[in-house]
Amino acid sequence: MKNYSRTGRSEDMVTREVAQERAVEYVTFSNGVSPGDPSSINSRKVLQVHELTGIGFLHLDFKVTDSARKGLYNRYEIGRFDKWYPANTLEVMLFDGSTIWTEDQNIYARCEANKRYIVDLNGFYRK
DSSP states (O other): OOOOOSSBBBBHHHHHHHHHEEEEEOOOOOTEESSSSSGSGGGGGEEEETTTTTTTEEEEEEEEOOOGGGGSSTTTEEEOOOSSESSSEEEEEEETEEEEETTTTEEEEEOOOOOOEEEEEEEEEEO
16 A cells, blocks of 8 residues: 555655665775775765755775875875765864774775775765
8 A cells, every 4th residue: 555645646656766766876985994894895985866856875995004194294185076066174083092084075084994884974976
């Protein structure tokens, strides 16, 4: 049995319409950055954006090596956005004091090498 909303549309119709408005993109990892679980590389660096509102969900699962280091203080360039990028800086601090943030179309981290990190960066994204 289908549930109908006040507009008379079934929940199945609404779910399909919302799914069609969602963009899925894969972030490009930098050299020296590998997925935390190599068995499914694309699910480790996926950005999902609702195209009408710009609300997005970036999921990252990665490890870095020393070759990815950019400058001092264990700063690493994790990757780049290809089509969609954050409307403003997104930043999160992790369990061990590491930080991951975005600047323009780049993703950076200040973290330890050869340690697996799993993080989600939620916010507003634009083309």
